[in-house]
Amino acid sequence: MRYAADLQFTGMLYAMTVPAGIAKGRISSVPTDAAMRVPGVVRVLTPSDFPTPASPPTLEFEVAYRGQPVAxxxxxxxEAAIEGAEAIRPLYEPVxxxxVLDSAGARRIPAEAVTFGSADSVLASATRTIEATYESPTQHHNPIELIATIAVFTGGQLVIHESSQDTQGVKNAVSAALGIDPTRVDVxxxxxxxxxxxxxxQRxxxxxxxxxxxxxxxxxxxxxxxxxxxxATYRPNSLHHIRVGADPAGRIVxxxxDVVQEQSExxxxxxxxxxxxxxxxxxIGNYHGTAANLVLDRNAPGYMRGTHSQPSVFAMESAIDELSYELGMxxxxxxxxxxxxxxxxNGRTLSSRSLDACLTEGTRRFGWSRRTPEPLSMRATNGALVGWGVASGIFQSAATPAIATLRIGAxxxxxxTVSGHEMGQGMRNVIVAILLSGLDLDEERLEIAIADTTVAPQHMTAGSWGTASVAPAAxxxxxTMQSAFARLLDGRAVAGNLHRQLATLRRPFxxxxxxxxxxxxxxxxxESLRQGGFAAIGPEYPGFTSHSYSAHFVEVHVExxxxxxxxxxxxxxxxxxRVVSPRTAASQVYGQVVWGVSHALLEATEIDPRYGGYLNNDLADYVVAVNADIGEIDVGLLDEPDPMANSVGxxxxxxxAMVGVSAAVANAVFHATGIRVRKLPIRVEDLL
Incomplete structure (x- = not known):
């Protein structure tokens, strides 16, 4: 298995960007003489070498954030590329x-509200209410593979090899930025x-x-x-102010x-x-959701695992836990x-909602009935304070169109070949499992070609729609292949697997x-897919809404x-x-629980407000969960097909599976210590 950076080509050159040394302003000049004197440096590109303005942007004289590539x-x-990049000292006109959110110059821009029912008036009649503000920090993705690009231009054709989850988007962006015919670009x-x-x-x-x-x-x-x-993108810092109320029976009325988040210009x-x-x-039939962006001079935030649901559900599930104590429930x-x-x-039917089944099974496996409800009421044999917490998770069930070709050779x-990208989620495993369940093929010589604009139109793989899109196509x-073979055989019995049958019938493929x-x-x-457009749909479909759910039960020990x-x-x-590939599905859940723990206790990007840069921009200082932070994880998959979602279910x-973990941790911490922590990550000083 080779990644983009592993590829080697004859005569390959190496590149390195020069990052902007200011957070905002204009470049007055980019002296290149010192870089060109470095042995091995071939050329230096500056904003003068690119069309202005380019869309999407390339190199520009205007600096919008610290670290923006300027050469x-x-x-x-x-080594020569790095030395040359370090030799360049652009001249700036800073402004x-x-x-950060509390910067004097941050501009507040309201976003569209989401309202149904009469939340304001109904809340006034609630038996018990909770009002609190919860905060999720700025966080960076930090996948192990770095972002890598190799470009090869031969015979008028540009071929780009990149670690991307959106090869079609890359193709379109490069074509537009450089003003070249998209048919001359493959990714x-x-x-x-x-x-x-x-x-x-990527820029x-x-x-x-x-x-x-x-x-x-x-x-x-x-x-x-x-x-x-x-x-690159990151999860923005967000503040969530929640007011929630319930009747005596515990029904949330x-x-x-209200959400405020970081945003870039x-x-x-x-x-x-x-x-x-x-x-x-x-x-909850009465809901009033407001939101706003605080525009900052930093690189753009973007979708990160769990996206908006991760911080929003942390806030909601923490508030609901607080409400349970207020109700004595x-x-x-x-x-x-x-x-x-x-x-x-919208009143539409939910295609399936197995959250109650997840909660019930989790209660049984965790042994929730042994929990004593009062905070500070449980202790381990070594004297540690013990807390048990629970939270629910939810995420859209979305899908995109797909075009697939299956070729079987004698x-x-x-x-x-199909639209889709393999990011470690097990897409290839799912495809193989479906193909082999219905066709007698040689597994050792089965090739799955994805994320390649030369073999099929590619959609962005994101939003947890990858498997739900390719599984029905597979x-x-x-x-279709079964029908094609039936027509080819025309009632004849031919021995062997499908390859041998083709050979017997003298059909090459x-x-x-x-x-x-x-x-x-x-x-x-x-047609939108073929043209490189965005064609995802969900969670709202004609006549129904579809989501996936999870329930998390967490035990914490506090010295x-x-x-x-x-x-x-x-x-x-x-x-x-339906669970098509049990091993990779369980692996996804394990990984998301680990990341949820990391989100709750460790991860936060530190921003220097004096210069607009990130202080802990490496894996030494950006702390993530390691083996010592993780105990036993028991994963259960309901495996109940949803026929409304798609043909595979x-x-x-x-x-x-990540959404809700951090809330379950925070809720367990309250049960253990009696201290309600509403700002992540939870640190020792929060519990002193």
């Missing part, structure tokens, strides 16, 4: 900037070493592509982790949720989406009391092409004097419809 050094070796990214939402279209790609076209040689750029912090991370999934966790029973079979936003080979390809639409989509969506916190065990039960999983 590109191309050299014979990586005042705002870098390949068959294997990605982690993404979590960060590896979408560096067009720079490297332009360098390859100018030099006539392959060019490689691998950004350092410190540069990625400043150029109304909820008000012209940023695309919509604040109103904080209300998209969280509003549908329970049957068991936290699990309070959640069960608020089940629903319809989408409270020589024993098979090739399946199933359709199986059925048999090939079928299928297209698959998500529920409610028309052929226009397929009474030092307040050191440990998590010896977690039980997570997930609903993702599968729903998204990768993100829903």
């Amino acid at each position: 590109l050094v191309i050299a014979q070796t990586l 005042p900037f705002a870098s 390949k990214g068959s294997t990605i070493g982690g993404s979590f939402g960060q590896k979408e279209t 560096q790609t067009a720079l490297v592509a332009h360098a390859a076209m100018l030099t006539g040689r392959p060019v490689k750029l691998v950004q350092t982790r410190g540069q990625i912090f400043h150029t 109304a909820l008000l949720h 012209g940023g695309y991370y919509p604040a109103e989406e904080h209300h998209k999934d969280a509003t549908r966790l329970y049957g 068991d936290p699990v029973q309070l959640r069960l009391a608020n089940g629903t079979t319809v989408d409270p936003q 020589d024993g080979s098979s090739r399946f 199933a359709s390809a199986v059925e 048999l090939q079928v092409e299928v297209s698959q639409l998500a529920p409610g989509q028309t052929v226009d969506a397929l 009474p004097r030092t307040r050191r916190l440990r998590i010896p065990r977690v039980v997570t039960i997930a609903d993702c419809g 599968v729903k998204g999983l990768g993100q829903s």
